[in-house]
Amino acid sequence: MKKSELIFIPLPQTGHLTSTFMLAKRLINLDRRISTITILCMKLPFAPNADAYLASLTASEPRIRHISLPEVQHTPTDETDDFLDSVDKNIPSIKKTIKDLVSSSSESHVLVLDFFCVRMIDIACSENIPCYIFMTANLAYLGFLKYLPERHRLTPSEFDLSSGERELSIPVFLNKVPASVIPRGVFNKLYYKTFVNIGQRLHEARGILVNSFSDAEPHAAEHFSRGGGNYPRVYPIGPVLDLTGLTKTEPPSAQYEEMMKWLDEQPDSSVLLLCFGSMGVFSASQIKQIAHALELVGVRFIWAIRTNTAGDGDPHEPLPEGFADRTMGRGIVCSWAPQVDILAHKATGGFVSHCGWNSIQESLWYGVPIATWPMYAEQQLNAFEMVKELGLAVEIRLDYVADGDNATPEIVSAGEIATAVKEMSAMARKALGDGGSSMVATIDFIRDVLGDQF
Template sequence: MEKRNERRVILFPLPLQGCINPMLQLAKILFSRGFSITIIHTSFNAPKSLDHPLFTFSQIEDGLSETQTKSRDVLLQLTLLNNNCEKPLREGLAKLIKPDSDSGTTEEMKISCLIDDSGWVFTQSVAESFNIPRLVLCAYKFTFFLGHLLVPQIRREGFLPLPDSEAEELVPVFPPLRKKDLVRIMGKSGQVEQLDSYLVKILETTKPASGIIVMSCEELDQDSLAESHKVFNFPIFPIGPSHIHDVPASSSSLFEPDQSCIPWLDKRETRSVLYVSLGSIVTLTESEFLEIACGLKNSDLAFLWVVRPGSVHGRDWIESLPLGFIESLEGKGKIVKWAPQLDILAHRATGSFLTHNGWNSTLESICEGVPMISLPFVWDQLLNARFISDVWRIGIHLEGRIERREIERAVRRLMVESEGDEIRERIKVLQDEVRRSVKRGGSSSRSLDELVDRISSF
């Protein structure tokens, strides 16, 4: 660990699990490079400060009601948070920069920069008012970040309505998405104006920033990084995957993982278990949940399934399962409320991953060489799934078919048949390339050095 250089970096994560993880991983990396770290966070989905004793945490009020915090409408939550948090962030920064005498400290803090998630659209003006450089964290695959900013333009050009005959066609300006994927990304009809306005603000408030930190690497995002100069005229730092950098591990999960997963896996044969997790936001209908359950059971293979409480509409947990379902598995299946995902993907017994293809999960699976079955639902998951199945060819795409026979067939193709062996060989090659990127001299390692130099220059 390097000596503190007395320069402090302020990080402000968006309060969603998929955004908190990479921000705190970035904090650990910068701390290892000698910077002091302060995390400003909302009361909604506050990170667990006790898990990160070397950082300073400062909470601001977000103004969300209890009902709003429980909403499944993520766009609504993001809109409310951006509307509510500007004044609290401004006040919080003022207190950090110029502590009052009541705090026992009168010395002004030396702040190098503010790093916040691209989903915050008011922070550029706040940073400018304090004369603090701002860096933007992109928690998506950079291909998606560039592409999703085009959604308002695509809509204006009359993309919809979409004829059924064009559903499978590629989207020329947003490869490798198919048109049917883009329809799902473009959102519900009642949210069109709200989504487009939000995306325009993201672009407008990112352009004046001092750079973008990307949680990807050149090996996974080469084409989009090469195109970035057409949109942005500042440095871009692809330093990912952040979780495999050589820094001490710590948890940033908002949920308590069930640690009994690992002893259960220890008793299984190598590459014999299908891991199933659809992330921290995805919700299922009861019918979809039962189709997945039956597909897993009918595959006659071992599985470890994460079912988040409240993720099945109208149910608390797994009470929808048929009477005797668990017993009928005869020990081949285990269902938990949350799991230590990194440990599971790294376990020798894990043979494949049925995933929603959030970017964190996708990266983690690649880094452990675990082939995927893609079941994307929203947003960037749809693009990530296309890369998995169509570009890198390291998994199987369910194409939205949540049907027991389709699930059973995909599991057996990946876990038992020769197709799975071929996919496993391809992901092993990609795994090695991505892991090399963070080693000394690799693309991400070089980019991290450039980022540290950039922050030190402020």
């Protein structure tokens, strides 16, 4: 039986690393012909702890190993650099590492790149090995990246709201997409070129794995299933999530135990979780507005507040005077919340989210309705899809600028959406079951890589 080694190159950001590791686990558990999955970890300025995190994940998995790449010199970016410059600086060392892996083994090799690493497709070509892309985002975002080069052929310049291009006809969406909800980078000349380049280079991959499932995005899934042109085959294999705590690297803290005990004491579906991701930082005035809304509504809540990206600030400092006393017993304020465990708890009835795709899928998996509060990157587009396309979330705000000073956020209760989310939860589980759409797509990918003897 011929063995194969898969080489993964993720962006060294926590969400990307977690999804990559969980996908690797699924693949090795499905087919013994995959002897090893090797994950290469870049050292980038914005991810100083990535290497240690990945090492902790792979330590107990003998068939998944990680290789720490040498640190490269990163000079401050200037106006000629794009946001992938620090990734590209790793290409020489990655090329050497892959060359060594391929030459030192008689096994066949396959390269799986994070979609932010598409420029490394050239390495696969030089080593004559197949190359796939792993989209940690969703089908809609892949469709947006596919659309960009098509638009660029007609309008070869960055987006500009003042030009009248206010609504976009993107094939993977049923509705016209407001230009105000697409990633802000495409309004910048330099970053626009980067996004277009990513969209162009995706065509060169042999296939694209997407962390989503067909029932979650039926119109987009149907669009890609039709194929056409020279676009690679798309495999919707999601949700790829850590739902069992495999990626927890530390034992439960006293704060965690206290939080879960408090949840155990609350009525079913009565607690609102407010959590905005590792980069979700609010100003003091925004925090006061949210606090005011929580007091007005009177809902039970767990609220994770980050006053800086390091997450080491005091979450209580920016709160209005007396807020803790007035909400004592019905709310918890913290700097970090165990999001998956809270969403899984029967007491949780709603989730105010920044709309990162992993967070959305976790919420759908556990059937918790979402109120959207997108903040950066593709989160605006995710929120638009959830609210307008799929009817799976309620809208708190869809404008991009997170000012929050002129309006009090509205916490909305919507029975129809709650029902739809519960139904989607069942569909997500079905997708990953035997014969489910995502499991079939995963097996199809393995067959494409290794052959039909599954």
